[in-house]
Amino acid sequence: MHFDLSSKITLERIPERYYKPTDLIEKIRQTQYEKIETEIFDEPLLASGQIAAEIASLIKKKKAAKANCVLGLSGGSTPLFVYDELVRLHREEGLSFENVIVFNITEFYPVPDPQSHSNTRLLKEYLIDKVNIKKENFHTFSPAATSNLNHFCYDYENQIDRKGGLDLVLVSVGLVGNLAYNEPGSNIGSRTRLMLLDNESRRDLKQFYSNSGNIPAYAFTVGLSSIMNAGQVILMAWGEHKANVIKKVIETKADDTVPASLLQLHKNAKVVLDVSAAQMLTRLSQPWLVGSCDWTNQLIRRAIVWLCEQTGKPILKLTNKDYNQHGLDELLVKHGSAYDVNIRIFNDLQHTISGWPGGKPNADDSNRPERATPFPKRVIVFSPHPDDDVISMGGTFQRLVDQGHEVHVAYQTSGNIAVGDDEAYRYVATMKNVAAAYCDGNLDTLIGKLDQTLDLLRNPQQYGDTIPREVLNIKGQIRREEARSACRFVGVKPENVHFLDLPFYETGQVKKGNLTEKDVQIVMQLFEDVKPHQIYVAGDLADPHGTHKVCLNAALAALDEMKATEALKDCRVWMYRGAWAEWEIDHIEMAVPISPEQLLRKRHSILKHQSQMEAAPYMGNDERLFWQRAEERNRATASLYQNLGLASYEAIEAFVEYKFK
Numbered sequence: 001m002h003f004d005l006s007s008k009i010t011l012e013r014i015p016e017r018y019y020k021p022t023d024l025i026e027k028i029r030q031t032q033y034e035k036i037e038t039e040i041f042d043e044p045l046l047a048s049g050q051i052a053a054e055i056a057s058l059i060k061k062k063k064a065a066k067a068n069c070v071l072g073l074s075g076g077s078t079p080l081f082v083y084d085e086l087v088r089l090h091r092e093e094g095l096s097f098e099n100v101i102v103f104n105i106t107e108f109y110p111v112p113d114p115q116s117h118s119n120t121r122l123l124k125e126y127l128i129d130k131v132n133i134k135k136e137n138f139h140t141f142s143p144a145a146t147s148n149l150n151h152f153c154y155d156y157e158n159q160i161d162r163k164g165g166l167d168l169v170l171v172s173v174g175l176v177g178n179l180a181y182n183e184p185g186s187n188i189g190s191r192t193r194l195m196l197l198d199n200e201s202r203r204d205l206k207q208f209y210s211n212s213g214n215i216p217a218y219a220f221t222v223g224l225s226s227i228m229n230a231g232q233v234i235l236m237a238w239g240e241h242k243a244n245v246i247k248k249v250i251e252t253k254a255d256d257t258v259p260a261s262l263l264q265l266h267k268n269a270k271v272v273l274d275v276s277a278a279q280m281l282t283r284l285s286q287p288w289l290v291g292s293c294d295w296t297n298q299l300i301r302r303a304i305v306w307l308c309e310q311t312g313k314p315i316l317k318l319t320n321k322d323y324n325q326h327g328l329d330e331l332l333v334k335h336g337s338a339y340d341v342n343i344r345i346f347n348d349l350q351h352t353i354s355g356w357p358g359g360k361p362n363a364d365d366s367n368r369p370e371r372a373t374p375f376p377k378r379v380i381v382f383s384p385h386p387d388d389d390v391i392s393m394g395g396t397f398q399r400l401v402d403q404g405h406e407v408h409v410a411y412q413t414s415g416n417i418a419v420g421d422d423e424a425y426r427y428v429a430t431m432k433n434v435a436a437a438y439c440d441g442n443l444d445t446l447i448g449k450l451d452q453t454l455d456l457l458r459n460p461q462q463y464g465d466t467i468p469r470e471v472l473n474i475k476g477q478i479r480r481e482e483a484r485s486a487c488r489f490v491g492v493k494p495e496n497v498h499f500l501d502l503p504f505y506e507t508g509q510v511k512k513g514n515l516t517e518k519d520v521q522i523v524m525q526l527f528e529d530v531k532p533h534q535i536y537v538a539g540d541l542a543d544p545h546g547t548h549k550v551c552l553n554a555a556l557a558a559l560d561e562m563k564a565t566e567a568l569k570d571c572r573v574w575m576y577r578g579a580w581a582e583w584e585i586d587h588i589e590m591a592v593p594i595s596p597e598q599l600l601r602k603r604h605s606i607l608k609h610q611s612q613m614e615a616a617p618y619m620g621n622d623e624r625l626f627w628q629r630a631e632e633r634n635r636a637t638a639s640l641y642q643n644l645g646l647a648s649y650e651a652i653e654a655f656v657e658y659k660f661k
Helices: 024-030 044-064 080-093 119-126 142-149 149-162 199-204 224-228 241-249 258-265 297-311 318-326 327-336 338-350 388-402 419-436 444-458 469-490 517-531 549-561 597-605 625-643
Strands: 037-041 070-073 099-103 106-109 166-174 193-196 217-223 232-237 269-273 378-383 406-410 497-499 534-538 572-574 590-594 651-658
Touching: 037 044, 037 327, 044 070, 044 080, 044 166, 044 269, 070 419, 080 119, 080 232, 099 119, 099 142, 099 517, 106 119, 119 224, 149 193, 232 241, 232 258, 241 258, 241 269, 241 388, 258 269, 258 549, 297 318, 318 327, 318 338, 327 338, 378 388, 378 517, 388 406, 388 469, 388 572, 388 590, 388 625, 406 517, 419 444, 419 469, 419 572, 444 469, 469 497, 469 597, 517 549, 534 549, 590 597, 590 625, 625 651
Parallel strands: 037 269, 070 099, 070 166, 166 232, 232 269, 378 406, 378 534, 406 497, 534 572
Antiparallel strands: 106 217, 193 217, 572 651, 590 651
């Protein structure tokens, strides 16, 4: 089975030659906006393999010179593939770490105990304990630091100096451009110290903690001075949620408001990215500014939309002069005139708009995004969490039901860890009071169990990283009933509501497991049972806690396994985005208009998920409530269409087709 098909989606719009130049001249031309060496790979595994190979080469080179290799390594999820590959090289190819000295470059304060989430624990679990590094050669921040913080930081810095400095630093970039935990505003001459984490960094850590109250407010970090003095620095980033900050790091002027951008001043630093993280760089997002392009219809659409934004004009008012002044004269040579290009793209965008997401019966569908037959269709809407369906495509969801299709909803995970303890306490207390007041007979056992659960919810710190099953069950049930309520509101039949509870999610911890065949088999069984004509999946790769991507991979793996079967012989797959981002307009293949009344109904369906309002502990890096994010995003898409000269709608939900055959 293929468990990471989502990593291939971006490649459909970015030709390889834009990020893998074939010669030096082409590389110089393509990277003219970039102020630091940048390497782009198809996917994180390939990039990580290359980084691991470079580290292995350095280790061997140092060993041959009878010298130690001093590495500064970071925690987080970004470098894990690198560590996995280094372990493989050790086990299968005999790479020795006897001459390697490792310094952990960040750690939370107070220093967590060995069983809690920490960078020390991660480094030991994924690398240190799996290779032959001498125990005394692993340096990290210890609980002893609390007795004299300044002295500890000074001594840690001196230990690095005594080892001759760092030969190589491997580090990822934070969402605010922080380098290690050198937050915005950090001085380039800063040394190892304790930092107060800003709000963005703390929000980014929510994914690792079952209780938001346990998120650390401080962290030790090796300073910018030590990083800038290292022999080599490799900065990594994977995923489209890093794309905006990566553009700042690589293409804007070096500035301490984006500390990672200071690596532009390093004599031997580079940035290694996957295509998703690199997608906002000029050579990928506006390749016409760096040279000749392969003008696909999709790229032409992106260029024209960009030109409209630059000129402030709708499509049909663009002139030859506009094209020539903004580097798009190549399109005029190819197509003859601005008028011809304008009409082509205007019609192309017009044909994406459809009020019939399931297809309009008895209609000419040659210029419609979805086919007219069969009608009605059997539809499966996949929802990673029990509210993504209504948040991301609530208006389309309602239209599919109202237009008579057989709509099934498949909730892929329970979403139980996203219910706050206070919210769960209220439900359990209500259950206890109802049981005591309205039920006859001996209820001592039931009330006793409810009391135990209330005690756990009153004192969540007592269960650490592993959440008790009784707490998870209550929280999961809360989310199930909210989902059922929203489905009743929309009009979905109760028997068409499916709770898949994919095993990768049900670990009892914030940290989830890997996608396995067992998860995919559950999805395959649903396909076999429903035999859908249309499927909607969450294509939101910017999900801050990663569950959307795993759920997408589960659906895509099942599609890949069953693509030749009778169950999927007449099926189309549409991808929607989540609450954090919308498809770029050059991607959009179906745009479903939403009226003011429909938008209000969508809000009401989202509000059925009361546990996910203000108290939800995993709101991400955006303070808006989910219904506010959804409405603003949908209105913004409608405004974009209007500004391009198309019809004016209250809101629009957008979709991209996933071609799996």
